[in-house]
Amino acid sequence: MGLKPACRHLAKSPSANNLPVLREGRQEQARPGRGSVNVRNVTAPTRAKLADGRDILFFALPGHLPRPVADRRPLPPRGKQHSELRFDRSTGQWVIIAALRQDRTYKPPPDQCPLCPGPTGLTSEVPARDYDVVVFENRFPSLSGAGGLSPVGDGFASAPGHGRCEVICFSGNHTGSFAALEAPHARLVVEAWRHRTAELLSQPGIEQVFCFENRGEEIGVTLTHPHGQIYGYPYLTPRTATMLHQAREHRIRHGNNLFQDLLAHEVADGSRIIARSDLFTAFVPFAARWPVEVHIYPNRFVPNLIELDSAELDGFTQLYLDVLRRFDSMYSGPLPYISALHQYTDAQPEGYFHVELMSIRRSATALKYLAGSESAMDAFISDVTPESVAERLRDLA
DSSP states (O other): OOOTTTTTGGGGGGHHHHSOOGGGGGGOOOOOOOOOOOOOSSOOOEEEEEEOEEEEEOOOOOTTTOBBBBOOOOOOOOOOOOOOOEEEETTEEEEEEEEGGSSSSSHHHHHHHHHHHTTTTSSOBOSSSSSSEEEEEEOOOOSSOOOOOOBBBSSSSSOOOSSSSEEEESOTTTTGGGGGGGHHHHHHHHHHHHHHHHHTTTTTTTEEEEEEEEESGTOOSSSSEEEEEEEESSOOOOOOOOHHHHHHHHHHHHHSSSSHHHHHHHHOTTTTEEEEOOSEEEETTTTTTTSSSEEEEEEESSGGGOOHHHHHHHHHHHHHHHHHHHHTEEEEESOOOEEEHHHOOOOOTTTOOEEHHHHHHBBSSSSSOOOOIIIIIIOOOOOOOHHHHHHHHHHHO
């Protein structure tokens, strides 16, 4: 059976009145329901406010005490204008129109980096002499404000771009990278991901939390300081909806979880396995779409980071660092990549937590551009075999 378009029945909706109705009057793409997550020993941060009222949270290593200073920048108050969601009836998908982001910070010199510590409270998004890991609301968000998805309009359906966009800085070191972090520090980043996942999912109107990192100017990164982002969407994203649809179809046909079966088949085949422990497995998928693509799966079924126990969190951190360090050993310079954490709630029983790492670099001198087939048709063409990429990454241990 071929892939089904996410929420395909929405494409037939001629008006907002025909969009699926949410509980409590909200509306969204079809989904099994947000549900809840089980918060288990999630690290508590130190909280503060930035000059314009945005939240900032400091996560500290044992023995370190965050010491934020007052943010004294003359920032204008946050406007009431939001981005806009527009519904594409031809695909059944929402598009975020975020014109306010046009004025965001773009490739500043290192001495003007807004993510470096700002001990004076006048120069940085992080008003502190130093920090381990910090999370704050994005000053130029794609989504902001509470309220969920409430489309209006007849024919052309739109909605306020409600949701949440956060920045997570992996360390105060401007020239570092996630791969360069010591294991305890990387584990703290994972704890911050867990905390934000749990807290954002508890907020009204947030239906999906997505933690990710864009690394490298080739990917489109405009700030080189090592950081990632966390999005709280007011709807289930198309890729997630498609994967959950495939998983439900697989359950009906085979009686098993799709992702567990994928992992079992990769392990049995073995040719694309990069590294494997008692707790996690890293492999290049059989139908990899990107020149370099690695998936990391827990060896037991778990829906999200919050459900991992302490040993699993340590094991995940170790394998994640291992894969990123292999990435940076492939060529003479750091590998540009995207890291995507796929997490689910108890209302999505087929969802299996996993990480997808992908790079557009296909050789030392060439990049993979998403041209006509990929961009227009979503039909990926790979110039390398997954088996050859896996072999190379195995050899970089």
